[in-house]
Amino acid sequence: MSSPTGSCSETLDGHYDYVVVGCGGIGSGTLYWLARTLGQTKRILGLEQFELGHSNGGSQDYSRIVRLMYHVEAYTKLAREAMDAWHIVEQEAEHKLVDHCGSIQLTEKGSPFMVDTVQAAIKQGMKYEHLTGSEFNRRYPQFKVDDSVEALIDPEGGLVDAAQANAVHVALARQRGATVVDKCKVFRIQQQSASRLYEIATSCGKVTADKIIVTAGAWANQALGNFGVHVPLTITQEQVQYYATPHIQDFLPAKFPVWIWVHDNLSFYGLPIHGIMGVKIAIDCGGAAVTADQRSFTPDKLNTEKTDEFVKKFFPKAYGPKALVKTCLYTMPPDRNFVVDTLAGYGHPNVSVCVGGGHAFKFASVLGKVLTDLSTKGRTATDIALFSLYRTALTDPNYPDLCRQFSIEAVETKSKL
C-alpha cells in the first residue's frame, strides 16, 4: 500500500470554487463533469491521498462490468444514462472505453431476481433475450449449464476499461482547466464562521472552497465526520481471479460476454479477456469485513478454492493457472444502494457525497454528472430518490445489513447447520 503522506508533488494554497475529495472512479468522473460543465470559469480541484491509479480502493482494475439489466428499475433507468455518459466521454477523448460484448444474467429457473429484472427491462423498453439453460448453452458453449437455470441476454452490456476510464476522466478534466493533485490527503475540513467557506487542511497545504464533493469510497466516513455525518457502511475485501486459459479464442470479448450468476448462496460474475491474458471470475460480495486502513492485500485461500471449483464445473475451458489474483474493496450501505445526495439536512447544502454499493463503476461517469448537478444547481433531473442520504436504511440503526448474508463465511456457516 502506498504512503499518503510526506510525498506531495506540489504545495497547495488559495481558493477553489469546487474541491473533490477522492479521485477514484466516481471522483475522477466528477472532476470531468465539473470541468465540462463549468469550463475555465471556475477553479476546480481534485485531491487524491494516494498516487492516481493506485490499487488501495475500489476502482482500479483492467475491466468492470457495464450492463443495462438490473432487478430494480431505478438502476435500469440510471444504467441507460450511464451508457450515454460513457459515450460522451469516449467521443471527447476520441478513445473507446466500453466494449459492448454483451451481458448475461443467469439465475436458478423461476428466481424472483430474474422476474424482477425482466419486469424492469420491459418497463424501460430494453432489448433483451430470455433463454432456457440449454438454449443458452448452445449459444455460448463456454458455459456448462442445464435447464435448472435461465439466462437473460442484454446485447448492449459489456465491459468498461476501468483503469483507462479513470485516467481519461482526469486527463479531460485537466484539459478543461481542473487541477488534480495526488499524494495529497485531506486531513480536516472546517467551515469558517464569518465567510462560510470551507477550509481544507491537506498533507500538501491548506485551501479554501465554496463547495465540496466527497467521493472518498471506503474512507467516506472519515471525510464525512468533518460535517458531523456518519453513514453505516460495510467494507469488505473482495478479490478477482484471472485464469490464464489455454483457450484464449473462446474467451475474447468477440465470443464471450460479461455475466453475473445470482445464487441464493454464493453469487459469481465474470468478464472476458481484456487488458491481461486471463478470464476474470470472482465471487460477488463474498469477502470478509475490513476497514480501509486495516486490510490485507493477501488473497483469501477459501475464496480462490470456491472460485476454482465453480470454474472447473461451469467453465472448464476457462480454467488455467492464475495470471493474477487481485484484492479490492467494496463499500456498501446496508441495503447496497448508493448514496448520492447533498448534506443539506446536516446544514451543509454546499457539500455533496456519493458512495457506491460495490457495483458503482458502471455508473462512475453518470454519477459524476449527477454530483455536478447537485453541486452546481442543488438538484438533478436524474432520479436519485433511491440514493437518499436520509433513507431508513441509513437512519434506522436496526436496519438489517443485507450485505453480509451471502458472504463466504455466512454461506459456509449456513451449510454446516
Ligand SMILES: Cc1cc2nc3c(=O)[nH]c(=O)nc-3n(C[C@H](O)[C@H](O)[C@H](O)COP(=O)(O)OP(=O)(O)OC[C@H]3O[C@@H](n4cnc5c(N)ncnc54)[C@H](O)[C@@H]3O)c2cc1C
Ligand atoms: C473486485 C471488485 C469488482 C467490482 N466489479 C464491478 C463491476 O464489474 N461493475 C461495477 O459497476 N462495479 C464493480 N465494482 C464496484 C466499483 O468498482 C466501485 O463501486 C467503484 O469503483 C467505487 O468507486 P469510488 O470512487 O467510490 O471509490 P474508490 O475508487 O475507492 O475511490 C475513493 C478514493 O478516495 C480517496 N480518498 C479517500 N479519502 C481521502 C482523503 N481524505 N483525501 C484524499 N483522497 C481520499 C481514496 O484514496 C480513493 O482513491 C467492483 C468492485 C470491486 C472491489
